Amino acid sequence: MTSGGRAPDDWLTERIPVLAEPTWLPTAEQTRAAAGRTVRPDPAPRRAARPRRLSITLVVAAVVLGIGFLVNLGGGARDAATNQSISTTEGTPLDLTRPFAQTPAANWADGSAGLVVPAAGPLGGHSATAVADALTEVRAALVAAHLDDRMLINHDLSTYLALLAPAIRDRERAALTGTALARDGGEVTLLAGGFTLLPVPAKVSGSMTVSTDRYGQLVVSANYVFAYPFAPADSSKITSAWQVVAIQHVSEDFTVVDSADADDYSPGDQGLWLTRSESYYDSMACTPSTKGYLAPAYSQPDTGPGQAEAPDALYNPQHSITITQTCQ
Numbered sequence: 001m002t003s004g005g006r007a008p009d010d011w012l013t014e015r016i017p018v019l020a021e022p023t024w025l026p027t028a029e030q031t032r033a034a035a036g037r038t039v040r041p042d043p044a045p046r047r048a049a050r051p052r053r054l055s056i057t058l059v060v061a062a063v064v065l066g067i068g069f070l071v072n073l074g075g076g077a078r079d080a081a082t083n084q085s086i087s088t089t090e091g092t093p094l095d096l097t098r099p100f101a102q103t104p105a106a107n108w109a110d111g112s113a114g115l116v117v118p119a120a121g122p123l124g125g126h127s128a129t130a131v132a133d134a135l136t137e138v139r140a141a142l143v144a145a146h147l148d149d150r151m152l153i154n155h156d157l158s159t160y161l162a163l164l165a166p167a168i169r170d171r172e173r174a175a176l177t178g179t180a181l182a183r184d185g186g187e188v189t190l191l192a193g194g195f196t197l198l199p200v201p202a203k204v205s206g207s208m209t210v211s212t213d214r215y216g217q218l219v220v221s222a223n224y225v226f227a228y229p230f231a232p233a234d235s236s237k238i239t240s241a242w243q244v245v246a247i248q249h250v251s252e253d254f255t256v257v258d259s260a261d262a263d264d265y266s267p268g269d270q271g272l273w274l275t276r277s278e279s280y281y282d283s284m285a286c287t288p289s290t291k292g293y294l295a296p297a298y299s300q301p302d303t304g305p306g307q308a309e310a311p312d313a314l315y316n317p318q319h320s321i322t323i324t325q326t327c328q
């Protein structure tokens with residue numbers, strides 16, 4: 001499992017380097033003080049996504065004693081004490097046309113249909129149109145980051161980066177490329193090389209809300225769980241959903257610099273700023289996830305210690321984004 005995040009700093013100097021130049025900053029501060037406005041904080045560095053792997057567990061009914069007890073069989077991830085995700089008929093191949101059938105994602109919406117934009121109204125000096133635009137922009141960013149094959153398979157950041165404010169694109173590109181991805185992963189979903197998804201849409205559940213921050217700027221908060229059905233190399237060995245269905249829980253804040261802020265920001269600063277990003281993975285291969293990539297659990301069995309928490313709880317978008325690291 002993996003989790004990561006960012007939170008606001010006190011100043012904008014890292015966001016817009018020119019703000020730190022001594023010949024410019026005093027004038028800017030004086031101008032903003034006169035206008036009664038404050039420089040917008042910059043997001044702090046992300047926390048790395050944290051992988052989590054569980055022990056596969058079956059419930060065995062003790063009829064004589066009238067109780068149930070858990071038998072740890074090692075490897076993978078599913079706890080049948082609280083869900084139906086694990087197949088108790090070992091050796092029976094999973095129906096890969098219905099990979100989510102025995103998971104909490106069974107009735108979730110398919111793909112982008114799960115990214116429902118709430119009704120928009122005027123908020124904090126921003127028109128209903130501006131609020132609607134902000135929500136739509138964030139939805140598009142989530143699709144580009146977590147559902148678009150250009151990102152998932154080709155690892156092409158261009159569509160996602162184009163949806164962010166121009167001033168932040170280079171920094172985001174650097175954070176999502178090369179060795180930095182191991183530290184900053186989770187903002188996007190990248191399938192590990194050699195793996196593809198089944199011809200079944202990913203499942204999505206969660207919500208999106210909009211508010212204003214202390215500077216009056218719009219902040220869209222997105223909290224979603226994405227479930228990805230991987231295509232196995234040998235379907236005859238897949239007997240449980242946890243082997244091929246990996247999940248990613250993403251919780252993010254996007255601050256929107258829009259036309260209402262035009263007097264305070266240059267055109268390059270206007271648009272979406274990712275000001276907080278946290279996530280975790282579950283039911284996946286450990287080694288790729290610690291490097292920022294997602295791969296199915298079947299590809300790396302018996303890695304990572306057991307975990308007491310019922311894994312289906314991790315499908316819940318309301319689950320805490322802070323989890324225990326269990327990958328080694």
